[in-house]
Amino acid sequence: MRTADSAAEFQTAAQWQSWLSQGSTFPVFQPVLSLETQTVFGYECFGRLDLSENVASLGTFFRASDQTLNTLQQEVGFTLAQQVAQFFSPVKDARLIVNELPSHLTALTPLELPSTLEALQQAKFPLNRVVLDVLLEPGFQNPLRLKTVMERCHSLGCQVALGNLGSENSQLDLIPYLKPDFIKISLTLFHRSFRDRQFRRTLEQLGRLAENSGSALLIEGIETAEELQQALQLGARYVQGYYFSAPGRLPAPLPDFQKKLREALENFRMIRTKRIQRQVTWENEMLLRLVDISFVLFEADGLLRLNETDLEGLSGFIHRLYFSDLNGFQISGDYLLSETGCQIDYRDVGRNLSLRPYFFDHVYKLHGRPGGWSLSDVYCDENSRCLMRTFSRYVTPQAILYLDVLWANFADL
Incomplete structure (x- = not known):
């Protein structure tokens, strides 16, 4: 499936509305895997627009911060959520992960639900199977209101993830304050950790911060066996990416993901064990030299x-x-x-x-x-x-x- 985000240059609600009217929206799903159980934990939902000649991502549309778009974004999100409930209901024992921006959540009144959750609730989809992925935005300034919304979502049975951690201007101090169930690091920070030791140590510290706050680390964007191994070394509990599956129209079984996870875990144990053995050998040799x-x-x-x-x-x-x-x-x-x-x-x-x-x-x-x-x-x-x-x-x-x-x-x- 080819995607095209050709609407990035649109500026007004009318332009977006015209673009959306050229096709039909539909959801796609990408699996999120548990490294501990080697099972499918859930599926993250993304919006797509079928334009007959190609398929476009709705990511730029939903991330647009123009307040005049709020109503249109809620309407499209509501429609997608209804489709999601229809497609996802037959899937058993897996969570549904849906994205929201904190600026949208904090604009709600105390009695309002995010349009996505409202549509799922109306479709009688159990909210205790939903993970609300809050994608942090640069310069976000209303953590108190966001905490209130997240607590309400928790009271309805939802789990909450904080996404884009480690991206430019994202606020790491929100983790212990908001106490999310999951944290998702930015792709930029994850890929930089391959090239720069300091970025890798930052991610390791982020993983420890997650553990101390009762959160689990989810690393997305895994495309190779090497990246999966890096995610394990950094303390990930959950992983997601094209290495396992591209987003698809229906949540589908994955034939070989358990083999990939088991091989990665076996390599992880071997790498860690050898590293410990080398480190212990070095420490003992140093201590012998210090005796004299x-x-x-x-x-x-x-x-x-x-x-x-x-x-x-x-x-x-x-x-x-x-x-x-x-x-x-x-x-x-x-x-x-x-x-x-x-x-x-x-x-x-x-x-x-x-x-x-x-x-x-x-x-x-x-x-x-x-x-x-x-x-x-x-x-x-x-x-x-x-x-x-x-x-x-x-x-x-x-x-x-x-x-x-x-x-x-x-x-x-």
């Missing part, structure tokens, strides 16, 4: 110091070394190690390290066993903008030693 490290510590000019000769041979794996007291205040200079030797930078003396991502992690991991080493998670150092991991241990009852390792050297782990 010993320093002669002394105080001078109120600072904790060591002999630079004790650092010979450490530049191959340690980037920076420094000390703090138990309250996190740095009590030494930064010993910067390189192939050319050691330089001492005193600019961070007195800085409080308790605000760094590894300080309380160290306190937690070494509680009750002060003689060992702790190792931080990967983080981005605010000064060098490099990825780091930090080893730390108590060297005296009142002092903590920190060893920073450049994680970029071990990125494949």
